[in-house]
Amino acid sequence: xxxxxISYSQKEKKYNDYESIYNAQVECLGTGTxxxxxxxxxxxxxxxxxxxxxxxxxAIFSVLFNGIPGVPSTGCITQPPILNSDDFxxxxxxxxxxxxxxxxxxxxxxxxxxxxxxxxxxxxxxIGLSVTVRRDDLAKKMEQDGIRKGLGNYF
Amino acid sequence: MNKLIxxxxxxxxxxxxxxxxxxxxSGDIPTDYIRPGLLILHNKQGGEFDFNNFKFPSQFDEIKxxxxxxxxxxEFDGLTSTDIFNKINSGExxxxxEREKAKENDSLYNYIFSKKEYSDIISKFTGxxxxxxxxxxxxxxxxxxxxxxxxxxxxESQRNQLKNLSGGSLGDNAQNLLLDPILDRNYIMVITxxxxxxxxxxxxxxxxVSIFRxxxxxxxxxxxxxxxxxxxxxxxxxLVKDSQFPVTFLGSGVGYASTIExxxxxYTLGLSKKRSKEIRTPEEREFDLNTRIIEQGIxxxxxxxxxxKPRAIVQKGMKIALGTKEGLRKDDLYISYERVIKKNxxxxxEIRGYDRVKRVGNNDIDLTESDEIGELSKxxxxxxxxxxxxxxxxxxxxxxxxxxxxYRNSVGFRLDQRLRFVLNSMIYIEGEFLGSNxxxxxxxxxxxxxxxxxxxxxRKISLVPFAQYGTIFNTQEAEDAKNDSLEDGNANIAxxxxxxxxxxxxxxxxxxxxxxxxxxxxxxxDLLPSxxxxxxxxxxxxxGPYFGFTLRWNN
Numbered sequence: 001x002x003x004x005x006i007s008y009s010q011k012e013k014k015y016n017d018y019e020s021i022y023n024a025q026v027e028c029l030g031t032g033t034x035x036x037x038x039x040x041x042x043x044x045x046x047x048x049x050x051x052x053x054x055x056x057x058x059a060i061f062s063v064l065f066n067g068i069p070g071v072p073s074t075g076c077i078t079q080p081p082i083l084n085s086d087d088f089x090x091x092x093x094x095x096x097x098x099x100x101x102x103x104x105x106x107x108x109x110x111x112x113x114x115x116x117x118x119x120x121x122x123x124x125x126x127i128g129l130s131v132t133v134r135r136d137d138l139a140k141k142m143e144q145d146g147i148r149k150g151l152g153n154y155f
Numbered sequence: 156m157n158k159l160i161x162x163x164x165x166x167x168x169x170x171x172x173x174x175x176x177x178x179x180x181s182g183d184i185p186t187d188y189i190r191p192g193l194l195i196l197h198n199k200q201g202g203e204f205d206f207n208n209f210k211f212p213s214q215f216d217e218i219k220x221x222x223x224x225x226x227x228x229x230e231f232d233g234l235t236s237t238d239i240f241n242k243i244n245s246g247e248x249x250x251x252x253e254r255e256k257a258k259e260n261d262s263l264y265n266y267i268f269s270k271k272e273y274s275d276i277i278s279k280f281t282g283x284x285x286x287x288x289x290x291x292x293x294x295x296x297x298x299x300x301x302x303x304x305x306x307x308x309x310x311e312s313q314r315n316q317l318k319n320l321s322g323g324s325l326g327d328n329a330q331n332l333l334l335d336p337i338l339d340r341n342y343i344m345v346i347t348x349x350x351x352x353x354x355x356x357x358x359x360x361x362x363x364v365s366i367f368r369x370x371x372x373x374x375x376x377x378x379x380x381x382x383x384x385x386x387x388x389x390x391x392x393x394l395v396k397d398s399q400f401p402v403t404f405l406g407s408g409v410g411y412a413s414t415i416e417x418x419x420x421x422y423t424l425g426l427s428k429k430r431s432k433e434i435r436t437p438e439e440r441e442f443d444l445n446t447r448i449i450e451q452g453i454x455x456x457x458x459x460x461x462x463x464k465p466r467a468i469v470q471k472g473m474k475i476a477l478g479t480k481e482g483l484r485k486d487d488l489y490i491s492y493e494r495v496i497k498k499n500x501x502x503x504x505e506i507r508g509y510d511r512v513k514r515v516g517n518n519d520i521d522l523t524e525s526d527e528i529g530e531l532s533k534x535x536x537x538x539x540x541x542x543x544x545x546x547x548x549x550x551x552x553x554x555x556x557x558x559x560x561x562y563r564n565s566v567g568f569r570l571d572q573r574l575r576f577v578l579n580s581m582i583y584i585e586g587e588f589l590g591s592n593x594x595x596x597x598x599x600x601x602x603x604x605x606x607x608x609x610x611x612x613x614r615k616i617s618l619v620p621f622a623q624y625g626t627i628f629n630t631q632e633a634e635d636a637k638n639d640s641l642e643d644g645n646a647n648i649a650x651x652x653x654x655x656x657x658x659x660x661x662x663x664x665x666x667x668x669x670x671x672x673x674x675x676x677x678x679x680x681d682l683l684p685s686x687x688x689x690x691x692x693x694x695x696x697x698x699g700p701y702f703g704f705t706l707r708w709n710n
Binding site: 115 | 544
């Protein structure tokens with residue numbers, strides 16, 4: 001019984017698992033210096049009390065694999081995803097560690113938890129959290145860790 | 156009796172039309188309250204007032220221009236403007252013919268406003284308004300001064316964005332962000348006081364006041380407003396001052412403002428000869444009257460314009476990021492809304508809790524340079540459903556007046572007014588109709604003044620200890636005294652203490668059982684060798700305890 005439990009807990013999540021859990025809508029609110037983006041990440045959650053960790057993971061997951069849609073009025077230019085799903089599949093262990101150990105959170109410089117938007121839906125709640133993400137630093141980290149190939153790798 | 160009427164007048168002081176509050180919050184509203192810019196113009200057609208002398212409402216960003224006065228008198232079908240205001244103020248309906256002339260609008264006020272010359276007059280002030288808003292100097296916006304203004308206008312969350320985006324300096328993005336609260340909500344309120352009257356003692360004044368409100372609107376959203384502004388003036392900001400910007404009529408109304416000398420309740424009830432601690436100077440009285448006139452305008456306007464109502468997301472512990480900067484006061488009513496996404500994707504705002512301000516936080520700090528966070532204000536529950544974290548809490552204007560019908564030993568009527576400086580407390584006056592007086596005729600009425608404090612036990616029930624004191628009055632005796640210039644007969648004083656239990660049937664209606672005892676009674680006929688003309692309270696109803704109930708309507 002114990003072995004079964006361990007086996008379950010060590011089961012690595014695949015890209016589709018993450019995509020279904022951290023599927024989020026992103027609305028860019030503004031850009032700052034050195035690739036800093038402020039955006040609101042909307043996730044669907046079962047409970048009224050927001051799961052901020054889930055929202056933050058969803059924010060990083062979106063920057064990594066979905067990109068940030070542009071909003072001209074706020075000065076946001078569309079940002080393509082840093083990685084693609086293949087990168088995830090090739091480095092499944094890395095991303096499990098990256099998301100589960102909390103390493104992802106070092107790229108979020110601010111999460112405005114006090115002003116979280118909560119919308120009641122027929123089933124569950126939509127939670128909107130405003131986060132400030134250091135996208136360029138995140139991309140750099142992916143390059144340093146060999147997940148993303150930077151321009152230097154081609155020369 | 157006249158003094159009791161004076162007390163009622165005191166309670167009503169500064170209260171305009173007691174229109175029912177409107178809950179017109181709809182759609183996906185922004186959760187941030189942006190302090191609107193407001194220019195107050197004075198139409199002097201109703202008489203001279205010194206409008207440089209008043210307290211500007213702190214929930215607005217004060218816009219000042221060189222000249223904020225004009226005089227415009229209009230005529231309509233042979234009526235002068237004062238006639239028109241009086242006609243409307245008397246509640247007289249407009250005629251069919253007048254309505255036809257008003258075309259799309261159905262009130263005379265709207266007709267008056269729709270007259271082109273009146274809108275033109277207001278529009279003439281818009282260029283200077285925008286030049287003032289944008290702090291235009293030497294053909295360019297003065298960003299330093301704009302930053303200074305933003306300290307009053309930015310919300311906490313906007314401040315957070317600003318600091319993150321600019322890293323402390325005012326870059327292009329930050330400038331862009333800075334413009335949002337400044338260009339987004341701008342209003343002009345035209346105040347026209349008329350029919351000023353002075354009290355007999357020369358220490359009080361009252362005035363009728365009409366209010367017109369417009370919004371400076373060019374484009375529907377902030378981005379189109381910015382685009383329209385910069386495309387027109389981006390190359391030469393000097394043109395702003397002499398330009399005219401479109402205005403959108405928001406609404407109009409009439410109200411009543413007054414100022415009277417503060418005097419003790421005991422003096423008002425005739426129980427003391429000491430009138431007042433100090434008499435105000437004429438300047439102080441003028442300041443008070445003008446401030447009440449402005450408050451009237453804000454009170455009327457705030458009922459119909461959501462952007463004027465301070466609002467914030469409810470944080471843990473029923474706290475909101477509003478405070479002194481937004482002009483919060485103790486006991487202000489706030490309604491919380493839950494945002495619900497419907498099946499068709501529309502967002503509706505469902506009313507949940509009725510709360511009041513328990514503690515006003517000091518948030519009057521530099522929001523752009525300081526790391527300090529403004530103090531949050533705290534709410535306390537006062538009806539409706541439970542207010543949960545992340546609901547939107549929005550100010551709901553109210554008169555603060557309660558009217559009640561009660562039965563103690565006989566039927567009575569009570570009028571109460573929220574005190575505000577003592578939390579959840581009210582002063583009240585009441586008249587208990589004791590019945591006919593067989594000896595001298597007429598009816599005996601116990602007129603009392605009292606104080607009560609609501610101690611909320613949850614949202615629906617409150618324990619309400621109270622104390623009151625009053626005199627028995629006879630209608631026939633008063634009539635005789637009036638005709639013969641005689642003093643009223645023996646007074647017969649009765650004081651009660653007790654407790655009520657307010658059961659809030661709805662946010663508006665309360666059922667209130669009560670128990671009280673007679674604690675202070677002075678039967679003056681026992682002291683004087685005169686004919687006892689009025690029975691004392693205990694003569695009629697014994698010593699108590701007395702049980703009764705009240706039906707109270709919260710205004």
